[in-house]
Amino acid sequence: xxxxxxxxxxxxxxxxxxxxxxxxxxxxxxxxxxxxxxxxxxxxxxxxxxxxxxxxxxxxxxxxxxxxxxxxxxxxxxxxxxxxxxxxxxxxxxxxxxxxxxxxxxxxxxxxxxxxxxxxxxxxxxxxxxxxxxxxxxxxxxxxxxxxxxxxxxxxxxxxxxxxxxxxxxxxxxxxxxxxxxxxxxxxxxxxxxxxxxxxxxxxxxxxxxxxxxxxxxxxxxxxxxxxxxxxxxxxxxxxxxxxxxxxxxxxxxxxxxxxxxxxxxxxxxxxxxxxxxxxxxxxxxxxxxxxxxxxxxxxxxxxxxxxxxxxxxxxxxxxxxxxxxxxxxxxxxxxxxxxxxxxxxxxxxxxxxxxxxxxxxxxxxxxxxxxxxxxxxxxxxxxxxxxxxxxxxxxxxxxxxxxxxxxxxxxxxxxxxxxxx
Amino acid sequence: xxxxxxxxxxxxxxxxxxxxxxxxxxxxxxxxxxxxxxxxxxxxxxxxxxxxxxxxxxxxxxxxxxxxxxxxxxxxxxxxxxxxxxxxxxxxxxxxxxxxxxxxxxxxxxxxxxxxxxxxxxxxxxxxxxxxxxxxxxxxxxxxxxxxxxxxxxxxxxxxxxxxxxxxxxxxxxxxxxxxxxxxxxxxxxxxxxxxxxxxxxxxxxxxxxxxxxxxxxxxxxxxxxxxxxxxxxxxxxxxxxxxxxxxxxxxxxxxxxxxxxxxxxxxxxxxxxxxxxxxxxxxxxxxxxxxxxxxxxxxxxxxxxxxxxxxxxxxxxxxxxxxxxxxxxxxxxxxxxxxxxxxxxxxxxxxxxxxxxxxxxxxxxxxxxxxxxxxxxxxxxxxxxxxxxxxxxxxxxxxxxxxxxxxxxxxxxxxxxxxxx
Numbered sequence: 001x002x003x004x005x006x007x008x009x010x011x012x013x014x015x016x017x018x019x020x021x022x023x024x025x026x027x028x029x030x031x032x033x034x035x036x037x038x039x040x041x042x043x044x045x046x047x048x049x050x051x052x053x054x055x056x057x058x059x060x061x062x063x064x065x066x067x068x069x070x071x072x073x074x075x076x077x078x079x080x081x082x083x084x085x086x087x088x089x090x091x092x093x094x095x096x097x098x099x100x101x102x103x104x105x106x107x108x109x110x111x112x113x114x115x116x117x118x119x120x121x122x123x124x125x126x127x128x129x130x131x132x133x134x135x136x137x138x139x140x141x142x143x144x145x146x147x148x149x150x151x152x153x154x155x156x157x158x159x160x161x162x163x164x165x166x167x168x169x170x171x172x173x174x175x176x177x178x179x180x181x182x183x184x185x186x187x188x189x190x191x192x193x194x195x196x197x198x199x200x201x202x203x204x205x206x207x208x209x210x211x212x213x214x215x216x217x218x219x220x221x222x223x224x225x226x227x228x229x230x231x232x233x234x235x236x237x238x239x240x241x242x243x244x245x246x247x248x249x250x251x252x253x254x255x256x257x258x259x260x261x262x263x264x265x266x267x268x269x270x271x272x273x274x275x276x277x278x279x280x281x282x283x284x285x286x287x288x289x290x291x292x293x294x295x296x297x298x299x300x301x302x303x304x305x306x307x308x309x310x311x312x313x314x315x316x317x318x319x320x321x322x323x324x325x326x327x328x329x330x331x332x333x334x335x336x337x338x339x340x341x342x343x344x345x346x347x348x349x350x351x352x353x354x355x356x357x358x359x360x361x362x363x364x365x366x367x368x369x370x371x372x373x374x375x376x377x378x379x380x381x382x383x384x385x386x387x388x389x390x391x392x393x394x395x396x397x398x399x400x401x402x403x404x405x406x407x408x409x410x411x412x413x414x415x416x417x418x419x420x421x422x
Numbered sequence: 423x424x425x426x427x428x429x430x431x432x433x434x435x436x437x438x439x440x441x442x443x444x445x446x447x448x449x450x451x452x453x454x455x456x457x458x459x460x461x462x463x464x465x466x467x468x469x470x471x472x473x474x475x476x477x478x479x480x481x482x483x484x485x486x487x488x489x490x491x492x493x494x495x496x497x498x499x500x501x502x503x504x505x506x507x508x509x510x511x512x513x514x515x516x517x518x519x520x521x522x523x524x525x526x527x528x529x530x531x532x533x534x535x536x537x538x539x540x541x542x543x544x545x546x547x548x549x550x551x552x553x554x555x556x557x558x559x560x561x562x563x564x565x566x567x568x569x570x571x572x573x574x575x576x577x578x579x580x581x582x583x584x585x586x587x588x589x590x591x592x593x594x595x596x597x598x599x600x601x602x603x604x605x606x607x608x609x610x611x612x613x614x615x616x617x618x619x620x621x622x623x624x625x626x627x628x629x630x631x632x633x634x635x636x637x638x639x640x641x642x643x644x645x646x647x648x649x650x651x652x653x654x655x656x657x658x659x660x661x662x663x664x665x666x667x668x669x670x671x672x673x674x675x676x677x678x679x680x681x682x683x684x685x686x687x688x689x690x691x692x693x694x695x696x697x698x699x700x701x702x703x704x705x706x707x708x709x710x711x712x713x714x715x716x717x718x719x720x721x722x723x724x725x726x727x728x729x730x731x732x733x734x735x736x737x738x739x740x741x742x743x744x745x746x747x748x749x750x751x752x753x754x755x756x757x758x759x760x761x762x763x764x765x766x767x768x769x770x771x772x773x774x775x776x777x778x779x780x781x782x783x784x785x786x787x788x789x790x791x792x793x794x795x796x797x798x799x800x801x802x803x804x805x806x807x808x809x810x811x812x813x814x815x816x817x818x819x820x821x822x823x824x825x826x827x828x829x830x831x832x833x834x835x836x837x838x839x840x841x842x843x844x
Contacts, residue, residue: 013562013704023629024561024747121559127705129559136558137543137551139446140435140725207445265711268690282435282718282725283549289687289709296704303562303704317737325446 001056001081002072003036006095006122008043009299010069014306015045025307027314035059060085067309069302070094075102086110086118091318093305095122095298101196105209108324117312118323119305124150124197127297128290129304130276134204135321141280143205146244147421150197152272152292153181153188154220154240158257159270161228162237168223180272190219191240191255198242201276202253206246207327210253214333218256227346227416230374230387231259234344237267241421245339248327252334258421259344337396342371342420345390347405348383348412355410356386362404363390366397383412389420423478423503424494425458428517428544430465431721432491436728437467447729449736457481482507489731491724492516497524508532508540513740515727517544517720523618527631530746539734540745541727546572546619549719550712551726552698556626557743563702565627568666569843572619574694574714575603575610576642576662580679581692583650584659590645602694612641613662613677620664623698624675628668629749632675636755640678649768649838652796652809653681656766659689663843667761670749674756680843681766759818764793764842767812769827770805770834777832778808784826785812788819805834811842 003011014021014029022028034047035056053059060068060081068085072078075098082099085092087110094100100107100123111118121131125148134143149155153175160171172189175181187193195217202210220240231238236259243254260267265287269275274292279285291297312318349355360370374387390398398417405411425433436443436451444450456469457478475481482490482503490507494500497520504521507514509532516522522529522545533540543553547570556565571577575597582593594611597603609615617639624632642662653660658681665676682689687709691697696714701707713719734740771777782792796809812820820839827833 009704017562017564017703020564020749021562023749026744026747128708129555132554132559133551136730137554137726138722139729140439140443141722142439142442265687265690268687280722281439282431283722284713284719286550286710286712289711291706291708297706300560300563300702300705304559307561308558311742312739315737315739315742317734317739317742320733320737320739320742322448325448327442327445 001035001059001068001070003034003038003043004071005295006298006302007034007036007071008045009295010071010302011043011045011047013299013303021307025310025314027310029306029310032065033059033062056081057084060088060090065090066313067306068092069306070096071302072096073098075099079103082107083110086114086116089114089116091117091119091309091312093119093302093309095120095302097123097193097196097200101199101212104200104203104324108209111323112319115319117309117318119308120200120323121305122298122301124200125274125276125288126290126292126294127300128274128276128288128292129301130201130288131204132304133286133288134201134278138278138280138283138286141283143278143280144245145279146201146205146242146276147266148198148201148242148276149239149266149269149274150242150276150292151188151194151240152274153185154194155269155274156180156272157189157220158228158238158240161223161225162232165225165229167225168221189221191217194240194242194255198244198253198255201242202244202251203324205244206251206331207325208330209324210251211333214253216254216256216336220257223257224416227344227418230346231344234259234374234387234389235262236260236420237262238418239266239269243421246331246334248329249331250334251331252339254336254339256419258419260421264422337394337399339395340392341395342392342422343390343398344418344420345388345415347386347415349386350410351382351384358408358410359405362408363401366401368393368397368401423457423481423490423492425456425460425465426493427717428720428724429456429458429493430467431717432493432724433467433469435721435725443729447732447736449732451728451732454487455481455484478503479506482510482512487512488735489728490514491728492518493724494518495520497521501525504529505532508536508538511536511538513539513541513731513734515541515724515731517542517724519545519615519618519622523621523634526622526625526746530631533745534741537741539731539740541730542622542745543727544720544723546622547696547698547710548712548714548716549722550696550698550710550714551723552623552710553626554726555708555710556623556700560700560702560705560708563705565700565702566667567701568623568627568664568698569688570619570623570664570698571661571688571691571696572616572664572698572714573610573662574696575607576616577691577696578602578694579611579642580650580660580662583645583647584654587647587651589647590643611643613639616662616664616677620666620675620677623664624666624673625746627666628673628753629747630752631746632673633755636675638676638678638758642679645679646838649766649840652768653766656681656796656809656811657684658682658842659684660840661688661691665843668753668756670751671753672756673753674761676758676761678841680841682843686844759816759821761817762814763817764814764844765812765820766840766842767810767837769808769837771808772832773804773806780830780832781810781827784830785823788823790815790820790823
């Protein structure tokens with residue numbers, strides 16, 4: 001259901017690798033039907049016209065269809081159709097992160113109640129088998145933290161800003177020209193797409209349904225090339241990260257630009273590539289890297305899920321791996337004010353004696369200590385840019401300090417604050 | 423079976439994460455018995471003494487034992503015991519790469535005939551779920567190539583040589599002192615451990631049993647710090663790589679030091695970490711990174727395999743994923759003389775007019791063209807070191823050219839040849 005770019009990729013993969021898949025599965029995967037409102041556009045793959053229908057419900061109800069693949073996207077008709085398929089006991093494979101982030105609880109419940117498979121490997125990380133790694137490879141691990149570059153559009157923009165000194169606007173334009181960003185790029189650059197994926201990863205990692213509303217989301221729209229340059233001087237690259245951390249009691253999920261040290265493998269993930277670093281016991285740090293979007297990488301994971309469901313059909317083992325395994329007592333989302341991290345702060349300060357002492361004293365009053373300071377020659381009259389790296393501090397206290405700084409008469413404008421992830 | 427370092431890690435993981443595992447599996451994993459010849463050494467984990475036995479056969483025959491875990495290592499007693507367990511229809515989890523590289527064909531056949539699970543995730547890459555990614559995540563992919571840093575000891579030595587300018591001998595000493603290298607380090611530094619792992623990856627990727635004898639193996643023992651420095655000047659790092667490439671007709675598997683460009687993610691894998699880059703259609707390049715050895719990372723993967731077998735027992739789906747899916751017509755191992763790659767050559771040449779033309783002409787005579795030349799000031803009398811980077815060339819022709827060069831009167835000693843992997 002949904003014969004767009006990814007749908008066409010799945011059709012191609014199933015056709016071109018049919019023999020390979022059959023030898024690996026011991027079963028043949030046959031394309032029975034394709035449902036889409038548009039039956040005419042050429043998708044670059046050969047499909048028997050008689051397989052195509054505009055009636056997705058008829059597809060679901062067709063007794064010849066054993067596995068339903070949802071590649072429509074969004075939370076409207078896709079939700080109805082996935083629900084309907086699960087209710088009828090048909091296994092579903094979907095790549096729809098928005099659907100799971102918004103309605104995962106209902107859908108996972110329904111799949112468990114009906115004892116039917118719901119696979120969603122391609123909802124996070126495109127061609128990177130990260131969902132499988134979390135649910136199966138690391139099944140014996142206690143997950144401690146996940147840090148992911150999950151949006152290729154943002155990473156492409158940030159890479160161009162860093163490598164070419166481009167402004168955000170120019171880099172966004174380049175991404176649009178290269179086909180990596182939509183005409184309306186908000187879902188990507190404002191961090192929502194990353195937040196959808198973070199909700200799915202957090203839910204799998206900690207065994208509860210992380211509410212999307214509890215995710216702190218900042219995008220890269222406001223990011224200045226000056227901060228990228230300062231970060232580089234300090235030995236960091238700025239990446240849009242999903243940060244997931246926690247334990248049995250509380251889990252924080254946040255999406256925001258972050259300074260990543262140059263020595264960290266995540267900092268060398270460039271262009272449209274995605275990567276996910278998982279910190280867990282006993283595996284330690286493991287990292288998964290690849291193309292996070294696009295026709296073929298996404299098709300790889302959708303086809304892998306189809307293969308999994310097919311194996312379960314052949315072996316008579318539906319729900320062998322539950323869509324979401326819940327822990328007995330769900331952890332609570334951790335309020336943003338309670339998170340602790342290091343901060344990069346940039347502010348325009350009045351260039352006169354005692355001003356920096358005033359800032360240090362406001363920070364110190366909140367128990368925040370300064371790790372390093374970078375003061376460049378000023379070019380804006382009586383104000384000079386000052387960059388401060390703090391030690392570990394609590395977000396709530398930092399917010400209070402920033403309020404005090406803004407209320408003082410020594411700063412021009414608002415301070416820039418970017419979190420640091422080591 | 424085998425209560426050494428990894429065995430102790432598995433015991434700890436199963437004990438500390440028992441509740442977590444139970445909630446994820448819907449089944450409890452219980453440690454029934456431990457077999458080892460040494461019942462006395464303290465392994466740092468608490469075990470009921472009554473579970474321990476020196477009689478591994480009794481463990482296999484115990485009707486209370488549903489899953490046999492082999493962590494003895496080697497190809498002697500481990501082979502007998504794994505064979506015995508499979509013959510009795512007991513699923514086996516093993517981390518034993520030497521066993522599978524030498525006797526995989528028999529064991530995979532036996533497991534298939536007896537319809538019993540044989541899992542071996544921890545045989546390659548320690549805590550990195552690379553076997554799972556190949557067998558399941560990328561199941562719909564045609565694998566085109568795999569390049570892996572699969573031995574932490576070698577990577578630690580190479581990292582120290584590069585970062586500190588240390589000689590091989592000094593770096594090996596440091597690795598031994600840090601506990602990363604055995605007193606007899608041959609299995610690691612001569613490339614055999616990497617070759618065992620490469621055989622397993624190649625077999626999974628191409629659906630046949632790659633013969634260990636057909637793997638070209640060179641270790642890092644002869645590597646000079648001069649070559650590491652030259653490589654760096656040219657924009658490369660030297661890594662011990664397993665290179666697996668091929669298609670339906672032929673597969674090459676080789677283990678040797680290789681120049682990896684600094685821009686390639688593999689070049690930034692440092693210290694004891696391992697990484698595997700898989701090139702496949704349709705996923706494109708995906709990379710898997712983590713700790714490739716050690717008690718806890720290996721235990722993570724062994725416990726993940728135990729969980730998989732447990733799921734199959736609960737769901738009644740043994741051999742849901744066959745240990746090795748064979749393709750109909752097995753590809754042939756490709757002879758080393760037929761491989762094509764770029765080469766780094768270093769030689770001490772007589773410092774007199776016409777000598778370089780002579781070398782270029784010998785190479786040209788074999789159809790090998792030169793991409794770049796680096797000639798440093800000589801310090802050895804009448805001979806100067808010359809570094810040549812070639813374009814893509816066939817190994818057999820390069821060997822012929824090197825023979826001609828050695829037979830000439832313009833070179834002192836033998837040329838150094840290191841392959842390049844882009």
